[in-house]
Amino acid sequence: xxxxxxxxxxxxxxxxxxxxAFTRSASVVKKANNGQxxxxxxxxxxxxxxxxxxxxxxxxxxxxxxxxxxxQERRHKCTGCS
Amino acid sequence: MAFLPDESRSLPPPPLxxxxxxxxxxxxxxxxLLDNAFNQRxxxxxxxxxxxxxxxxxxxxxxxxxxxxxxxxxxxxxxxFEYVRHHPVDFHSA
Numbered sequence: 265x266x267x268x269x270x271x272x273x274x275x276x277x278x279x280x281x282x283x284x285a286f287t288r289s290a291s292v293v294k295k296a297n298n299g300q301x302x303x304x305x306x307x308x309x310x311x312x313x314x315x316x317x318x319x320x321x322x323x324x325x326x327x328x329x330x331x332x333x334x335x336q337e338r339r340h341k342c343t344g345c346s
Numbered sequence: 347m348a349f350l351p352d353e354s355r356s357l358p359p360p361p362l363x364x365x366x367x368x369x370x371x372x373x374x375x376x377x378x379l380l381d382n383a384f385n386q387r388x389x390x391x392x393x394x395x396x397x398x399x400x401x402x403x404x405x406x407x408x409x410x411x412x413x414x415x416x417x418x419x420x421x422x423x424x425x426x427f428e429y430v431r432h433h434p435v436d437f438h439s440a
Contacts, residue, residue, distance in 0.1 A: 298387055309395035313402040320362070320406055327359035327413075334356045 349410070354417035366415070367408035374404025 360366075378397040382389045430437050 296385065298385075298392065306395045309399040313395075313398045316402050316406050320409060324359060324362045324409075327355065330355045331358050338356075 350413055350417060354413065354420075357416060357420055360409070360412050360416060362409065363405075364409070364412050366412035367405040370408030370411070371401045371405035374400035374402070377404075 375397055378393060378400040379389050381396065382392050387393065
Protein backbone atom coordinates (compact mmCIF):
# COMPACT_ATOMS: atom_id res chain seq x y z
CA UNK A 265 0.00 0.00 0.00
CA UNK A 266 2.85 2.35 0.77
CA UNK A 267 4.35 1.71 -2.67
CA UNK A 268 1.00 2.42 -4.30
CA UNK A 269 0.65 5.65 -2.36
CA UNK A 270 4.16 6.66 -3.39
CA UNK A 271 3.26 6.05 -7.03
CA UNK A 272 0.04 8.06 -6.74
CA UNK A 273 1.94 10.97 -5.22
CA UNK A 274 4.41 10.83 -8.09
CA UNK A 275 1.53 11.15 -10.49
CA UNK A 276 0.47 14.33 -8.67
CA UNK A 277 -2.96 12.93 -7.75
CA UNK A 278 -2.29 13.41 -4.08
CA UNK A 279 -1.42 16.98 -3.27
CA UNK A 280 1.87 17.34 -1.45
CA UNK A 281 3.31 20.63 -0.29
CA UNK A 282 5.97 21.60 -2.84
CA UNK A 283 9.29 21.79 -1.09
CA UNK A 284 12.12 23.49 -2.92
CA ALA A 285 9.90 23.98 -5.98
CA PHE A 286 12.18 26.31 -7.88
CA THR A 287 11.06 27.41 -11.30
CA ARG A 288 13.71 29.08 -13.36
CA SER A 289 12.45 31.77 -15.62
CA ALA A 290 14.11 34.79 -17.14
CA SER A 291 10.96 36.92 -17.22
CA VAL A 292 10.02 39.21 -14.38
CA VAL A 293 6.49 40.56 -14.27
CA LYS A 294 5.34 43.65 -12.42
CA LYS A 295 1.73 44.12 -11.53
CA ALA A 296 0.43 46.80 -13.88
CA ASN A 297 -0.84 49.91 -12.15
CA ASN A 298 -3.61 51.30 -14.30
CA GLY A 299 -4.52 53.92 -11.72
CA GLN A 300 -1.52 56.06 -12.60
CA UNK A 301 -1.19 56.38 -16.36
CA UNK A 302 2.26 56.79 -17.81
CA UNK A 303 1.69 60.17 -19.45
CA UNK A 304 4.73 59.61 -21.65
CA UNK A 305 3.02 56.55 -23.11
CA UNK A 306 -0.24 58.42 -23.58
CA UNK A 307 1.56 61.30 -25.27
CA UNK A 308 3.50 59.01 -27.55
CA UNK A 309 0.34 57.11 -28.54
CA UNK A 310 -1.61 60.27 -29.38
CA UNK A 311 1.42 61.80 -31.09
CA UNK A 312 1.98 58.73 -33.22
CA UNK A 313 -1.74 58.61 -34.14
CA UNK A 314 -1.69 62.26 -35.18
CA UNK A 315 1.47 61.73 -37.23
CA UNK A 316 0.05 58.65 -38.97
CA UNK A 317 -3.23 60.45 -39.82
CA UNK A 318 -1.32 63.45 -41.14
CA UNK A 319 0.83 61.19 -43.30
CA UNK A 320 -2.19 59.25 -44.54
CA UNK A 321 -4.14 62.37 -45.51
CA UNK A 322 -1.06 63.85 -47.19
CA UNK A 323 -0.45 60.61 -49.10
CA UNK A 324 -4.08 60.46 -50.24
CA UNK A 325 -4.03 64.05 -51.50
CA UNK A 326 -0.75 63.42 -53.32
CA UNK A 327 -2.22 60.28 -54.90
CA UNK A 328 -5.25 62.23 -56.14
CA UNK A 329 -3.07 64.99 -57.59
CA UNK A 330 -0.74 62.48 -59.29
CA UNK A 331 -3.72 60.64 -60.80
CA UNK A 332 -5.23 63.87 -62.14
CA UNK A 333 -1.86 64.91 -63.55
CA UNK A 334 -1.39 61.59 -65.36
CA UNK A 335 -4.95 61.73 -66.68
CA GLN A 336 -4.26 65.15 -68.18
CA GLU A 337 -1.00 63.92 -69.67
CA ARG A 338 -2.70 60.92 -71.23
CA ARG A 339 -5.44 63.07 -72.74
CA HIS A 340 -2.85 65.51 -74.06
CA LYS A 341 -0.86 62.70 -75.67
CA CYS A 342 -3.90 61.12 -77.28
CA THR A 343 -5.51 64.21 -78.80
CA GLY A 344 -2.25 66.00 -79.52
CA CYS A 345 -1.76 69.68 -79.11
CA SER A 346 -4.91 71.39 -80.25
CA MET B 347 8.16 43.18 -56.77
CA ALA B 348 7.47 46.51 -55.11
CA PHE B 349 4.42 46.76 -52.91
CA LEU B 350 3.01 49.61 -55.00
CA PRO B 351 4.77 50.02 -58.37
CA ASP B 352 4.88 53.43 -59.99
CA GLU B 353 2.18 52.60 -62.53
CA SER B 354 -0.27 52.04 -59.68
CA ARG B 355 -0.33 55.83 -59.33
CA SER B 356 -2.07 56.06 -62.70
CA LEU B 357 -5.09 54.42 -61.10
CA PRO B 358 -7.73 56.52 -59.35
CA PRO B 359 -6.85 56.35 -55.66
CA PRO B 360 -9.48 54.75 -53.43
CA PRO B 361 -11.31 57.07 -51.02
CA LEU B 362 -9.58 57.54 -47.69
CA UNK B 363 -12.31 55.66 -45.83
CA UNK B 364 -12.94 52.56 -47.91
CA UNK B 365 -13.96 49.00 -47.13
CA UNK B 366 -10.45 47.95 -46.16
CA UNK B 367 -9.42 50.92 -44.07
CA UNK B 368 -12.74 51.09 -42.20
CA UNK B 369 -12.79 47.37 -41.50
CA UNK B 370 -9.15 47.17 -40.36
CA UNK B 371 -9.57 50.37 -38.34
CA UNK B 372 -12.54 48.76 -36.63
CA UNK B 373 -10.50 45.58 -36.09
CA UNK B 374 -7.73 47.62 -34.50
CA UNK B 375 -10.22 49.34 -32.22
CA UNK B 376 -11.68 45.96 -31.30
CA UNK B 377 -8.18 44.69 -30.49
CA UNK B 378 -7.72 47.58 -28.07
CA LEU B 379 -11.09 46.81 -26.46
CA LEU B 380 -10.10 43.14 -26.15
CA ASP B 381 -6.83 44.18 -24.54
CA ASN B 382 -8.87 46.15 -22.00
CA ALA B 383 -11.12 43.17 -21.37
CA PHE B 384 -8.27 40.70 -20.87
CA ASN B 385 -6.52 43.03 -18.45
CA GLN B 386 -9.71 43.60 -16.46
CA ARG B 387 -10.02 47.30 -17.26
CA UNK B 388 -13.28 49.06 -18.12
CA UNK B 389 -13.72 48.03 -21.75
CA UNK B 390 -14.75 51.28 -23.44
CA UNK B 391 -13.53 53.98 -21.09
CA UNK B 392 -9.96 52.77 -20.44
CA UNK B 393 -6.93 53.30 -22.61
CA UNK B 394 -8.51 55.71 -25.11
CA UNK B 395 -5.03 56.52 -26.39
CA UNK B 396 -4.53 52.83 -27.12
CA UNK B 397 -7.91 52.59 -28.90
CA UNK B 398 -7.10 55.60 -31.05
CA UNK B 399 -3.61 54.30 -31.91
CA UNK B 400 -4.76 50.82 -32.87
CA UNK B 401 -7.66 52.16 -34.94
CA UNK B 402 -5.34 54.58 -36.71
CA UNK B 403 -2.79 51.89 -37.54
CA UNK B 404 -5.61 49.65 -38.79
CA UNK B 405 -6.89 52.40 -41.10
CA UNK B 406 -3.39 53.02 -42.41
CA UNK B 407 -2.66 49.36 -43.14
CA UNK B 408 -6.13 48.94 -44.66
CA UNK B 409 -5.63 51.86 -47.02
CA UNK B 410 -2.28 50.53 -48.26
CA UNK B 411 -3.69 47.03 -48.74
CA UNK B 412 -6.71 48.33 -50.70
CA UNK B 413 -4.41 50.33 -52.97
CA UNK B 414 -2.37 47.21 -53.66
CA UNK B 415 -5.49 45.09 -54.21
CA UNK B 416 -6.88 47.60 -56.71
CA UNK B 417 -3.54 47.64 -58.52
CA UNK B 418 -3.42 43.84 -58.77
CA UNK B 419 -7.02 43.69 -60.01
CA UNK B 420 -6.40 46.40 -62.61
CA UNK B 421 -3.26 44.63 -63.83
CA UNK B 422 -5.06 41.33 -64.21
CA UNK B 423 -7.97 43.05 -66.00
CA UNK B 424 -5.55 44.73 -68.40
CA UNK B 425 -3.84 41.44 -69.19
CA UNK B 426 -7.20 39.75 -69.73
CA PHE B 427 -8.47 42.44 -72.12
CA GLU B 428 -5.16 42.35 -74.01
CA TYR B 429 -5.57 38.57 -74.41
CA VAL B 430 -9.15 38.97 -75.64
CA ARG B 431 -8.00 41.61 -78.10
CA HIS B 432 -5.28 39.35 -79.46
CA HIS B 433 -7.52 36.27 -79.77
CA PRO B 434 -10.80 37.52 -81.25
CA VAL B 435 -11.54 34.14 -82.81
CA ASP B 436 -11.89 32.55 -79.37
CA PHE B 437 -14.32 35.18 -78.21
CA HIS B 438 -16.89 35.36 -80.98
CA SER B 439 -20.27 35.76 -79.34
CA ALA B 440 -22.47 33.11 -80.96
